[in-house]
Amino acid sequence: MVPSKNVGGADRVLRGVLGTWLVVVAVAAYLDDKRLTAATAAVAGAGLLQNAATGFCGGNALFGIDTTSDDSCSLD
Structure with missing residues (x-):
């Protein structure tokens, strides 16, 4: 069973930006022995x-929660 999409629009973009930022934080923390x-x-x-x-x-x-109907910033 394939789950249906429930993340879209600005929510999807924000998750991408925050995810990228957290990966950068992870690398910096690793290099600082944290x-x-x-x-x-x-x-x-x-x-x-x-x-x-x-x-x-x-x-x-x-x-x-379903944010796919938010058309403010569609990636599809």
Whole structure:
């Protein structure tokens, strides 16, 4: 079963930007020997980038949130 998209518009762009920023934070923290901060930021960043790439968020599905009807910034 393929989950339907529930992330779109500005929400999707914001997740991509924040995900990228968190990956950069993870690399900087790793280089500064802050392993726990690096791991936390890397996991959060990867999750947000996955949401942005696939257009699906499990949390949104759980709470019944659908931002795909937001046409303010469509990537499709």
